[in-house]
Amino acid sequence: MAECIFCNIVEGRIPSAEILSDETAYAFLDINPLAEGHVLLIPRTHYETIDEMPGDEASRVMKHVPSLVKAVQAATDCDGVNVLQNNGRTAHQLIPHVHVHIIPRYEQDEFHFNWPAESYPEGRMEEVQNKIRKHF
Ligand code: 5GP
Ligand code: ZN
Numbered sequence: 344m345a346e347c348i349f350c351n352i353v354e355g356r357i358p359s360a361e362i363l364s365d366e367t368a369y370a371f372l373d374i375n376p377l378a379e380g381h382v383l384l385i386p387r388t389h390y391e392t393i394d395e396m397p398g399d400e401a402s403r404v405m406k407h408v409p410s411l412v413k414a415v416q417a418a419t420d421c422d423g424v425n426v427l428q429n430n431g432r433t434a435h436q437l438i439p440h441v442h443v444h445i446i447p448r449y450e451q452d453e454f455h456f457n458w459p460a461e462s463y464p465e466g467r468m469e470e471v472q473n474k475i476r477k478h479f
Contacts, residue, residue, distance in 0.1 A: 347438075349442065350440060359372070362411070363411070367388075369385055378421070379419060379447070380421070382411055384404060385442045386401075392441060394430070424447055426446075
């Protein structure tokens with residue numbers, strides 16, 4: 344995917360601030376961080392969304408999340424960390440190459456979620472549970 348920014352980063356055609364690199368995964372600093380130390384973890388292979396990835400390859404990428412969170416916490420002394428993975432424009436995915444955001448959080452920072460949680464009407468939770476389970 345020659346025109347993909349993140350493929351170009353993985354292949355070294357676009358410079359990036361590398362945090363870790365192995366045969367399957369690459370992590371680097373986000374160029375427009377929500378806070379200093381905001382890291383992006385990506386697969387070396389181009390997949391647009393996470394559902395396109397084979398599970399074992401996704402595991403080989405995601406296994407780095409705990410150590411990245413630990414390193415970001417230690418380096419920034421933040422109060423918390425969000426691990427975010429956006430799929431599709433509606434979910435705020437702007438770069439169509441799978442990536443995991445590791446974002447340092449601070450008390451009183453300016454990053455807010457609007458999280459309009461609802462509750463299920465009687466019986467609906469079981470219907471939804473069955474609908475999802477059917478697809479495994
Ligand atoms: P998304 O909204 O797709 O989940 O997030 C894409 C992220 O990629 C954004 O946070 C953006 O700042 C970051 N980004 C976009 N282009 C570049 C780039 O060329 N280099 C780096 N390091 N980060 C980028
Ligand atoms: Zn790509």
